[in-house]
Amino acid sequence: MLAKSFRASFNVLVAPSATFETIKSEKPSWLVPFVLVSGSIIALFLYYFASVDFAWLKEGLLDQMAADQELSQEELAAAGEFLTVTPMVWSSTVGGVVALLLMNAILALYLNIVAKWQVKDEYSYGNWFGFSWWISMPHLVTAILSMLLVLFSTDGMVALEDLGVTTLNSLIFGVDSSNPWFGFLSGLDAFMFWSIALIAIGLKSWLGIDTKKAATIAAAPYALIYGIWALIIIFSA
Numbered sequence: 001m002l003a004k005s006f007r008a009s010f011n012v013l014v015a016p017s018a019t020f021e022t023i024k025s026e027k028p029s030w031l032v033p034f035v036l037v038s039g040s041i042i043a044l045f046l047y048y049f050a051s052v053d054f055a056w057l058k059e060g061l062l063d064q065m066a067a068d069q070e071l072s073q074e075e076l077a078a079a080g081e082f083l084t085v086t087p088m089v090w091s092s093t094v095g096g097v098v099a100l101l102l103m104n105a106i107l108a109l110y111l112n113i114v115a116k117w118q119v120k121d122e123y124s125y126g127n128w129f130g131f132s133w134w135i136s137m138p139h140l141v142t143a144i145l146s147m148l149l150v151l152f153s154t155d156g157m158v159a160l161e162d163l164g165v166t167t168l169n170s171l172i173f174g175v176d177s178s179n180p181w182f183g184f185l186s187g188l189d190a191f192m193f194w195s196i197a198l199i200a201i202g203l204k205s206w207l208g209i210d211t212k213k214a215a216t217i218a219a220a221p222y223a224l225i226y227g228i229w230a231l232i233i234i235f236s237a
Helices: 001-013 015-025 031-051 052-070 073-082 085-119 125-134 138-151 170-172 180-188 188-209 212-237
Strands: none
Touching: 001 031, 001 125, 015 125, 015 180, 031 125, 031 138, 052 073, 052 085, 052 138, 052 180, 085 125, 085 188, 085 212, 125 188, 138 188, 170 180, 180 188
16 A cells, blocks of 8 residues: 555656546555655755755845844844744744645645535545645655755855745746745745646546536636735735
């Protein structure tokens, strides 16, 4: 079972249609992609903080906080006391895994509701929560690419936002943190579209619906979230 789950975890990236059919019929354990994805997030931040020039990173973070929030010297000094390696490692590793857990829990709830509304399927919330980890495997690839970025950095001066090597901000736009679109563009990740495609392929396999309907269901929550986010930025300018 373990070997089958490992094969499915990697095959879903290269042969998703066949893999989702296998997952549906043979039910390999979703705990394997969960461990792989969560472990890659933890490994990335452990490696990052072991390699980065922390004094440089801390100075940059404090400068950014001073510019964005107009903090006093006393407030900056207090913030500087918190900005040590250990708290940042914990907040990054635990925070990254917990954030993905919450996002997948919400995605599973959405898919559970929509699937029952569309076709009255037999899948439970637990099935869809497991499904959410199979479609999260692109996060593993992203983490590996980020670790390679750190590995090939000769001076250890890699900012936290630079770890998002596949975001649209890194790939195309390159706006800095003072730009109101920074968070939006940093949140839009090229590999997010890979995950959306995997959701659509999985829905088509599991529910027997056509490609157009599966793609619409897969893309709808992302389009809603980023559409609202973009409108907030536009009308706040």
